[in-house]
Amino acid sequence: MSALPSTGRPVFEPTERVPALAALRSAVTDRRWDAVAAAFEALPDEDDRVQACRTVAETPGAETFLRQVADQRPGDPLPRTLLAQRLVQAGWDVRTAARAEHVSRRQFDAFFAHLRQAEQLLIDVCAEYPAYGLAWYVRIITGRGLELGQSETRRRHDRLAEHHPHHYSGQLQLLQQLCPKWGGTWEAADAFVRDAVAKAPEGNPNGALVAVLQMEHYLELTEKESKQAAERHLRDPGRHARLVDAARRSVLHPAFRPDSHQAVGAHSAFAAAHSVAGRPADAAPHFRALGDHASEFPWGYVGNGDHEAAFVRHRKTALAKG
Incomplete structure (x- = not known):
């Protein structure tokens, strides 16, 4: 990377x-x-x-x-x-x-x-x-x-x-x-993520589960309510703090392997969650780690199907402001 x-x-x-x-x-x-x-x-x-x-x-x-x-x-x-x-x-x-x-x-x-x-x-x-x-x-x-x-x-x-x-x-x-969307509940998904992230060693990619969960909830709120409701969900201070802490313990930890095959997807999830919530400064470290590398998920959730345009747009904003 x-x-x-x-x-x-x-x-x-x-x-x-x-x-x-x-x-x-x-x-x-x-x-x-x-x-x-x-x-x-x-x-x-x-x-x-x-x-x-x-x-x-x-x-x-x-x-x-x-x-x-x-x-x-x-x-x-x-x-x-x-x-x-x-x-x-x-x-x-x-x-x-x-x-x-x-x-x-x-x-x-x-x-x-x-x-x-x-x-x-x-x-x-x-x-x-x-x-x-x-x-x-x-x-x-x-x-x-x-x-x-x-x-x-x-x-x-x-x-x-x-x-x-x-x-x-x-x-x-x-x-x-x-x-x-597969018959579960947000409560069950959240409980699983909390447990998995808490038990994972520092420097493992598992912290990105927090970002993935937030983006999944964002997509459902976008489809069933409105984009504004979905963005408000991501802007919640508690979710913000949880996302920052998860990144600190995982992909931004010194023990994290930047050459792992999971690095691109994990950083992309964090970058997308912060970007959609209007936090370009928090997204910037993840975009710096990514450089020109990206994963289709979750950018396809953000750009109305045009994952490349969504990535480029949010990267430009994050690197300019963060």
Whole structure:
């Protein structure tokens, strides 16, 4: 990540800002399994492995290659887990990110079919390798997508946390389930975030859960009430103080890894929450850490779908005033 502010065009695609991820995508496209396996072996951090898994899953046509490798290596959990995540990605591409009422029956049928295939692969992996974090992470997603309920999705997260405490990517997925849009409540989501952030070691990205929760609530208030109501929610002094403290303990802490695959998303969440609340000075340190790097979430919540324009506009204001 850049350590200096920039006014260049932001880069949202991870493979364009992380050479290792670009090399991983090339290995998948070229069907070089040894290179794919080596890339994951070089990532001991579970959250970094999640981003690598997403890179594979977002590679068009990867399922054919991954299915072939999974058949050839039946005892290896990695190809089955990558195939499962690819199926989940393909299913979500059909479903889209729209609210359920805007998704057709045909889309839902195709979506569920993809997720059921992924779930069967993951059931076997988790039975054979109970500590395999990547598989439990993907099962949190399939649990939500298959509408298995709050308790089951939380159970899957808890199994992940047994072996990998403070798994930020898994916590992000459970947080989605706990939000009202997936059948949860703001009270449950808030309680989970408070507990997760309080228990996380300083310098871990988990503090960004506070910013993500605030942006999720902002989006719902924008859709159901008004943009003004959503902005008032973020301007609450208590929420402001909580956000500043969470950043101090996580992404702005000296122990934080700026080269982690989670850094861009975490800083983006803090920058967006402060920017929308009209606090450019508080957003500025996060924009400085980001430089020209950005993540689509949560800027898509801010700019009426134009995440790049929203990022550029708020970055300009923050760096001028902060």
